[in-house]
Amino acid sequence: MTILVVEKTEDSFQFIAKILADSYPMATLVHCQSIQETLAWLATNSGADLGFFEIELSDGLSFEVFQEMSLTFPVVFMSSYDKYWSQAMPFNAIDYLRRPIEKTELERVLDKYQVFSKHFNQYDASQDYRNPYKNIPAKDRLIAKKGTNYYVIKTNEIAFIYTEARVVFLVDKQGERYITEKNLGELEIELPGRQFFRANRKFIVSIDAIKSFKPSFKGKIALELMHLSRAEVSISQENAAQFRKWIEE
Template identity: 60%
Template sequence: MTILLVEKDETYAKLMTQVLAEYYPMAMIEFCRTIEEVKTKLSTSILPDLALCEVELSDGLIFELFRDFMPNFPVVFMSAYDKYWSQSMAYNAIDYLRKPIGEEEVNRVLDKYENLKLHFLKRFMAENDSKSTKSVFQKDRLIAKKGTNYYVVATKDIAFIYTESRIVFLIDRKGERYTVERSLSELEIELPSRDFFRVNRKFIVHINAILSFKPSFKGKIALELMHLSKAEVSISQENAAQFKKWIEE
C-alpha cells in the first residue's frame, strides 16, 4: 500500500507518519511539503492508494493542482479552517479534518477508509456473484513481513491469522509469526472459504490448524489451535451452527 502525505508543518507530519506506520506497518509513505513536490510525485510515481493533504501549502492551495489532475484515489483534506470544506468535496474527498488534529482523528479516518473499501468490494462481489468473479479475489498466497524482510506465504501453509492492537499477524504451520497488511474483513473475502473460517472478531483459522473443539458455556464452541494449545479461541453461539456446517462440508 502506498500513502501520500502532504503536510507543511513538521509537527503534524511527524504525528501522522507515526500513526500511519502503526496502522499500516507495511505501507510505503511518500511525503511532500509543496504543490510542486506533489505534482512531480504524481507524474513520476504509481498513484497512491490514499492521500492525506493539507489544503494550504507555501506555494498555493492543493486544489490548484487537483483542478488539472483530478485524483483517481481517495483523499483526506486537512486545514485549520472550515472554509475549504465545500471545495474539497469535488476532489474524491472521503473526509475533512479540522486542525488541530490528534491521533484519534487520524485513526478514525483510516477506519473510515477501510470500511468504505470493504463496502465497495462486497458490493462488487454481490453484483457479480459468479465463481469466476470470486476466484479473482480468492488468493493462494499472501505477502507477509517479518522484521524488514517480505515473504510469500502460501495459504495452505497458514495456521491462523489474528489481530492485536490494530496489527494483523499471520502464524504459519511451523509457528513462525509475520505481519500482514490486510484487515481481517478483507482476508475473510480473499482466503478460500473451504479452508478458512472467521471464528470471531479477532481470528481466522485454517481447518488443518484446529486440533480439537468442544462445547463451551452459553452455547459457544471452544477451539484448540495449533501453536495455541494452552489457549482456547471461542466461537459465539450465533456462529456455532455455521462453524459446524463448515467443518462437515
C-alpha cells in the first residue's frame, strides 16, 4: 500500500506519518512538499492507494495537481479554512479535515477509508472517480438515537441532517430530532442521491424538506427548510449549478 502525503511542513508530515504508521505499518509513505514535487513523483510512479493533500502549498493550491493529471485514488484534503470545501469535493475527495487536525479525526478518516476500500476495488479504476460510490446501494433506513433509545428511521421520512458542535442530528418530517453516530461524509454516501443533497459542510437536505429557495449573496442559493426556524441554509456559488440540476431532475 502506498500513501501519498502532500504537506508543505516536515512537522505536520511527521504528525500524520506517525498515525498512518500505527494503522498501516506496512504502507509506503511518500512525502511531497509542493505542487511541482507532487507532479514529478506522479509522473514517474503508478499513483497511490490513498492521498492526503494540504490545500495551500508554497507554489499554489494543490487542486492544480488534479487539473494537470487524471488521478484515480481517494484523497483527504486538509486546510485551516472552510472556504475550499466545495472546490475539493469534485477531486476524488472522501473527506475534508480542518486544521489543527486532531488525532481522533485522522483515525476516523482512516476507518472510513477502510470501510469503503473494498468498494473501490469492485470496479475498474478507469471509471470516473468523480462519483466513486455509485456502485454502493443506497440505504432505505438509518439507526438514530433519542435519549437512551435507538430508532429505525426510514430515509424517506428524513427532512434534513446537520452537524453542530461535532454532533450529527437527524430531523424527520414531523420535526422530531435524533442523534446519529455517523458523520455527514458517511451519510452522504449512504443516502439516495436523488432524494438528498449535500448543501454545505453542515447540512444534507431532502428534496421533500425544501419549502423554497432563492438567489443569495455572491451567487449563492438560500434554502428555506421545513422545521428550521433559524437562518436559511446556504449553498455555495460553486455548488449552485449542481443544486439546480439536481432539483430539476
